[in-house]
Amino acid sequence: MIKRLTNLPIRQKFAVIIIPLIVIILAFDYLQVRYHYLDYSDSVRLNKAIRVGIEINHVVHEIQKERSISSGFLANQGESFGVKLNKQRESTDSTLQQYYNELTNGDLEDLLELHRTDLDQLNAYFDKLSTLRKNIDEHRISSESSIDRFSEINNNALNTVIKLIDETRDKEIAQQIHAIIYFLKSKEFASIERAIGTQAFSRNHIDFTLYNRFTTLVANQNSYLDAFNIIANQESIEYYNQIVSGEEIEEVDRMREVLFANDTLSENPDHWYESSTIKINRLKDVEDYMSDNIQKRTQNIAQTSVRNFWTFLILDVTIGIIAFWLMTTIVTNLLKNVSILEAYTRRISAGDMTKKVVIPTKDELGQYANTFNRMVLEIRKSQFELRKQRDKAKFLYKNIYGVSLVVFENIEQGIFLLDKEFKISKFHSKAMKEIFSNDRIAGENFANFMRPLILPRELEALEMFMRHLFNEDMDEEVVNQLNPIDQVKIHTEQNGIVATKYIRVEFTRIFRKEKIQNIMVSVSDETESILLQQHLNEAEKKKQQETERVLSILKIDPSILRGFLHNSRKMLKSISERYEKNENDEYGELLSFTFDIIHNLKGNAVVIGMELMANKFHEIEDSITALQSKEVRGKDFLAILYEVDEADRMIAEIAEMLYKIINIYKKFPAEGDSVSNIMVIDSLERGAELIAKEEGKTVNLTFDNIDNVVLPEAYIEPFKDMMIQLIRNSVVHGIEAPSVRMSEGKVIMGELLIELSKSDNEMFIRYKDDGRGLDIERIKRQALDKGLVTDTDLKGMEEFEIQSLIFREGFSTADKSGTNAGRGQGMHLVKSILDQYKGAYDITSVDGKSFEMIIKLPVLNVEKGDEE
């Protein structure tokens, strides 16, 4: 419960404090207001009751008089009091009327409502007066009875008065009301005493019963007076003592003693009545005085109550408003400040420290705010410092560490550090893994790491070397000369495949504070370069051998060499044949047979000066000699056979080389220039491609037999010029546009063919395309148009003659003159060249299919060459 209370937010805590307070205050206010109101209403009601009571008392007072007079009237049979009685009845009626008037007064409603029954009863008693009076007038009632009847009415009236007024919350008033009640009772008894006295003196006699009653009356009257004297206030008592004294009162006492002595009752009843009435009137004075006092007092209380009520209300409301205003102001301010602080702390916890918290008050919260601000300032300073450090660290990381990592990730070298215990550093380049095909690198002892990879001897040396590396007394350069794995061959295994690698390992000392802290080790995989080197070496060696062979061949006459080679192969073959036929495993014989043949061949090689082969055969001889000393088995002989095969292969290679050389001689019989040949071909190919491109066509130029026939130097240029003209003519006129070719079922690419051949004294150049062929009619028309021939000429010409018109100067069949044709020059040039070199030609044109021209040129020089 307490915990729940203490855990409440401040706002609710305030509510917990304030709400009960407000409730208590309101309850207190209610009680106060109610108290004052009750005082007021009580006083007002009492005041009204007293007003009514006073009226009733007036009536009672008159009835008391009437009772006495009636009593006297009845006692002496109407001899006296007759006049007085009527007068008194008027007085009684007058006061009764006043009482009734008072009852009808408007402001008494609530009182009447409250005492309805009592007042109704009283009024009924008052109504009995008329009957009683009638009985008195007619003497139908005794004096004693009349007293009783009147007393009955008065008794009821007094009781009603008591009921009306005997209800107040004010102790003092209650006491004074009781004093009045005692006084009224006493006065009633005095009044009855007067009646009895009047009766007795009227009769000059008092009987026993009446006497007793008289004594009781006086005793009781005095008893009530005693009670009055005890509880009435000093004022009333003093007033009583002052008023109820003097001659008249003493006279009443005197006559009372006469009655009490009961000797001779010769006193005048009128005198008794008058004296008693004076006394009773005095008593009535006291009664009125007291009633008046109480009435004043109740009025005063009512006024005070009202005043107190309003004073309290105004004071209360004022204080309430002030208190509420103060409370609201303070609580609102506190809550506001608390919420500012709260919002601020929330912002800070969210990391925003850019603003200060501002609390305008100088109370504890204000001081907290200042403290907060100082704290935040400190935090910001520290944060700034931290951020600076962090940025620096980040910078370092990015620029140094980051770079190192990138280097480590990508460098092809294995790089790592060794500590003094030869352990490999955690950070090492990625290449390490690839080089050593090993994942377990970091933290491994380098010697252990290398153990399975290198020879024990090397390992031992490595361990010693590493110790030296950390020995600062030794010069680094000197130590590095001892590096046993500067270049080392290792065998790594990955996925069961063993690979041989050549690695270079270099060691560099790393100093920190002038002490050797670490050794940086770099490992490079040099397998590829070393293998390449090996290949190069081998290739070099082989080349040397080949050169040697070539040189040895070139020294020897080709026919002799050919004979040697032929013979050697045959002989070597006989060895393998003999081996295959060797069913009895007679290796000894086979061996000597082989030896004889090899020896023979060696002799031949020596004779013709073939040192290479002589050496080889000598080697085989040595091998055989080595075997001859012991028993020969199949396995041993296989080694010899292998060497024999090798010799055979060498002979084959020499033979091939010889063939190549012969071919070269064939191609270039004179000082023929194959380079020019190739260049011509190349330039024609490019020319054809260029022309075709310009014409929007594609062609393929094929050369036939051009490798075998070498153009003499003198023919190269004319050949090229003629071919270019023919190619141009074909591409421009002969080869159809691609769309036409397609519709005629030809391949789109036009085919051009140049073929060389020669006989003993003539060279043949065959040129052919797969175009539309020569258009005879068009040639005719063109020749006529150009004025080359006449109609008459044409009629007498053969087809070949007409075709030849294209070679005439100024002939061009193309309608427009382009770069490639139409200048009437091209074909004429061909003719000119042919004429110049005494050549001849022949044309075969198939309509829509092909154009073919065969050129014959005389061979310029007699060639020398070995044709086999």
Place this chain on the structure above:
Amino acid sequence: MSKTVLIVDDSIYMRSLIKTAMEGAGFEVVGEAQNGESAIDLAVQLQPDLITLDNILPDMMGFEILKVLKDEEVPSKVIMVSAVGQQTVVNKGLSLGASEYIVKPFTEEDLLKVVEKVLA
């Protein structure tokens, strides 16, 4: 033999009233006192069975008389007669040795009822 009664009251009418009532009931009123002094004298001298004692007397209070009667070891039963039936007054009288009390004014029956109760 009838019981003896001493009546103490300053009012002759009250004494007369009580005397009439007691004699009517068969008691013997052996003395009347109208002040404290004579009341004490008579009580000590007569040693009546019953004393009716008015509380307010001209010379002293009924309470004072009760104390003296107690000191003098008067064996009479005492009925306090009081003008006002205030509880404190009644209690004080009872604590000082009074047997009963009666509030004035009273009727004959009221008185006899109390007397009967006291002498039972």
